Amino acid sequence: MIQSASIEGLLPTGVTAERFAEGFRWMLLSRTVEDKIAALYHAGKIVGGVYLGRGQEAFSAALGMALQQGRDVFAPLIRDQAGRMAFGDTVLSTLRTYLGSVLGPMRGRDGNIHRGEPRKGMPAMISHLGAMVSVVCGVLMSRRFKGETGVVGAASIGEGGTSTGAWHEAMNMAAVERLPLVVAVANNQFAYSTPSTRQFACDDLVERARGYGAQGISIDGTDLAQCIATFDAAVSRARAGGGPQMVVGRLLRLCGHGAHDDASYVPVELRELAENRDCLKAARATMLTNGWASPHELELMEAEAYEQVQQAVAQAQREPRPDPARETWMPLASEWLMEGNLQTA
Amino acid sequence: MIQSASIEGLLPTGVTAERFAEGFRWMLLSRTVEDKIAALYHAGKIVGGVYLGRGQEAFSAALGMALQQGRDVFAPLIRDQAGRMAFGDTVLSTLRTYLGSVLGPMRGRDGNIHRGEPRKGMPAMISHLGAMVSVVCGVLMSRRFKGETGVVGAASIGEGGTSTGAWHEAMNMAAVERLPLVVAVANNQFAYSTPSTRQFACDDLVERARGYGAQGISIDGTDLAQCIATFDAAVSRARAGGGPQMVVGRLLRLCGHGAHDDASYVPVELRELAENRDCLKAARATMLTNGWASPHELELMEAEAYEQVQQAVAQAQREPRPDPARETWMPLASEWLMEGNLQTA
């Protein structure tokens, strides 16, 4: 029953041009959305905080693409704009949430990365890191009880989040139940300002897979082809009954923790290195080099993404904001069990 | 900074006859104490529950022996009667606690395995499994702040306790701080009634060491010589700055979870096997075979242990019980901050 971990460096990719291009499109769209959100944030137009996935689009998009909405479950985390959209979240839902439209999935009750649509297989994250992994386990248990087979559940986590007890308990539970869980660990070398040396003391977090009885794969998380091949394979193995899969992506966060943070704590050397590791630039270059798109076509794609985002912004900005007078303040589905509001008692 | 795990099967022991005999004495004393406590429990003389270390004496005693009271810290757990005494806890303190003497270290406020003497380097466990490991980390941090070197901290845990987030967080923290922590994982194949197959899904829990950046050793926890050699070595490595050490002992609990539990859920095969794996019997045989004690000497030792226990029982039974009228009901050390008792307000 127990799978030992295999730690692989480079995978033969076998990724088609179409699939690579699809990944590139999600990455591009994600970057475009987030650049816009960052600009809106600095213009004071955003409600609450902004946390970007800059530099992590390849890893995230590949995970989202490997899953099937309507069948699978995906609990994204902070830096998963690309993966969310690849899984089915829309630009409009994103901007509605950030701009505070009441038509967004959280109706103004929660915001930014906390948005989700559980009925569409995307649980809404709570802030407490690690807490969503066991929730995905629960959806998978539910599917098993219902006799649905071939369902895969995925959850994202940062390297910092692996220090939580919640993450550990969920990984262990998934392995004990041999659940079809894929956990994507984005090791972007920082948790807010904290470098990995203050976060964990093994060489590569993938070394933890074996201790859970999960299969572990460690990859360069900025290489789109490798990400696609790896997540496709991990999802297939999980779907086929291979038990939990842990994919660790080596990355660098190409921005601050949030839009408020200039990341001045990141050493200069690393920041310089960083720009050369921008996964979007790399994927764009691959598109060109392989002739999968001409410079003009790429420009068109970029313009298209930009246009899509502009439209969503315009629409979300026109939409109503939450109206406290129409808000029901009803935390229970069992409405008859709500007492009158104590405030005015 | 990172140590990779080494998983070793058999160790050259190099354990002297004296040291082996010392271990045997602690084991014998522990078994004698616990047999008495179990008898008292069934006679209705014990306050609260009783949890025994039967079958785990070798593993526990060896850990306690490897440490030095006054210098080191040891957070024992449920089945550590042998290790507690080897570290400095006494038969009398044990029986005072179980028999409810107010002169016991917990003064009737807490009982049985929850007793401790933090000032003597033995924190008092709370029931929540896993929670004591980070407490030991804290004592070690404290010693480091104070500039004390060569201090080792040890914590026990069962295989079931490794499923807690608390354990994970503490292991990781210890590795990040490279603390001189020795964690003894007693894999006795059951957590209460739950077999290991429902608890974890790796082959051997020692496989988790590497993922923390700790050194891992897996041994037969019923072989006293191997236990002594292993813990001596692990404690030395930790003391010398080698960072966290994880020792996994393969065991079988030779009793119910508590004295109330007949362990009927343990499969018959395993129970039969079990008797042959009684570490005390094995150590006794080793003593005899090697001529380290004659049958007569062993009988004397047994009689002596019995006598010691009987005396402690007699004394503890004569001692006063907690008197609620003399209890201060003072949860704060800052007494002036206690409000009057609300009850009679």
Add this chain to the structure above:
Amino acid sequence: MDAAGVGMVDGRKPADRVSITYLEAIREAQNKALREDPAVFLYGQDIATFGGAFKATKNLAKEFPGRVLDSPISEDAMLGMAVGAAIDGMRPIVEMQFADFSSIAFNQIINQAATHYWRTGVPCPLVVRLPSGGTSGSGPFHSQNMESLYAHYPGLVVLTPATVGDAYWMLLEAITLNDPVIFCEHKFLYYHLKADSLPEERLPIGKARIMRGGRHATVVTYSAMLHEALAAANELARDGFEIEVVDLRSVKPLDTDTILASVARTGRLLAVGESFPWGGVTAEVVSRIAMEGFHLLDAPPRRLNCKDTPIPYHPNLWAVHRPTAATIESSIRDLLKQ
């Protein structure tokens, strides 16, 4: 869930049995729920083959194969798992081995389960069973009453059954609710409290019950303290005092109207709870009645809780740590004098 199985215990009619305990009622409710709703499953430490630390799930794993599962010692993940299953349409019942260990699941309960419906509009129907409260010799970590903590957070229903019938019917109703329910079972009642049979009538969740009518004072309480309060009322009846005893049954929602109506009759209020004195159920009850029933009160309201220390292990200390019939009686006597 229909009432077909009413009064049936272990498949036998109550007539065949001498009595049914509070614990058996809990087991039987789970049995019935498993029988009637395929969405129900049970998850907890040692609950399968072993039937649970208190035997609240005895035989259920055998009767419902694959639906009663042993969990690892991972309270946080247990609750996270339950939330995931619940939002996907299942109705998990999670047993904490002791209420005290729910402190590890605290985050998943208050932040994940409790907020889910409000944040997303998707209900999160699950029940967390908490074996609660003090029994002699159990000590600080196997005796806690946590209803006051959970009731503080929005989005939870917190139940505290005090009778065999309520243990049965309220658990069954809890399982049908589309919200996370914290079900506080009192360990002291598990074996001690017996009924001849399961009552056929039930009171819905959210309604308090007047357990004993009276006109001199009202005691509002719940769970094990109900029985201490009833004993105190019996004692006082000898001296001609008629004490009304209200069983809250659920502490959130809290049935203020029933308490107000009682205080309107008696003019005097004592709130009794076994949990810690700062805040909690008795503070909520007394403050509500002070606000909404100020002019009904003929004397200052009173509270009685356990002492403000961890729960002591030794029976000598434990016996005076929590309220008892004797301390309740003496508190009522003082109240009657005012």
Add this chain to the structure above:
Amino acid sequence: MDAAGVGMVDGRKPADRVSITYLEAIREAQNKALREDPAVFLYGQDIATFGGAFKATKNLAKEFPGRVLDSPISEDAMLGMAVGAAIDGMRPIVEMQFADFSSIAFNQIINQAATHYWRTGVPCPLVVRLPSGGTSGSGPFHSQNMESLYAHYPGLVVLTPATVGDAYWMLLEAITLNDPVIFCEHKFLYYHLKADSLPEERLPIGKARIMRGGRHATVVTYSAMLHEALAAANELARDGFEIEVVDLRSVKPLDTDTILASVARTGRLLAVGESFPWGGVTAEVVSRIAMEGFHLLDAPPRRLNCKDTPIPYHPNLWAVHRPTAATIESSIRDLLKQ
């Protein structure tokens, strides 16, 4: 700790500065504690080089090398570690990045730290700093007030400073206490609240402060709500109502005497808190005054809390979720009519 550094901020006299914020006072108190007591150290996420999510520890890692440490994202172990260090003689100050994340450390706080002295006789002196309370746009998991949870459990001191001076002096005093202290700092006050300098006088922990005298009604509150209450009192003063405003400062212990004395003067009580309505500080205050000051009250006491839902993210919703000067004012007006 002596008072040598009084009024000194970042090594300069207050005269050199325009003002000092609530946040700077917290930083300065930690600075002074680190300077004067070698047993003090700081532990938390991103508190070293980065100076913390709110910059409450800015520059301290540089000034006190090796004594301000970044922790992994492990709130349970952070608190366990602090307990171990505390019982070994150190005085750890743990920063939670947001109060809300202390739900992960909950078990170590209520069961390990809070019980330690009572169980073993060995004190456990540590401070947990909780950046608490709502700020616009922060949502359900970055806005919580958890003082009511922690105050419920025996063995903890729970502080809720509302002024720059209290933030400073109470934190310093907290560090010297031999008990675990939950220090609830309000994020809304961090940058908004300024004082010209640190006051030289201080009130000890455990004493409430009458922030504004009055004779028509008493408002009892704490933390950020103090400022809303003062604004409401100002507004009412225009109409000739003199409202007495009591700042609790510490919610456990809770200074009942000061409240009683105030209610004796005014005959009317409103308790205001920002945490959830069920239980909590306002319930405790109202129930105590109902019990101990019943005959002092000329009208039923009142409470005002935030609404019984998770804390909403959108400013439109957030603005009406918690009490404000306007809702406090209207509640006082109603109270005055009774």
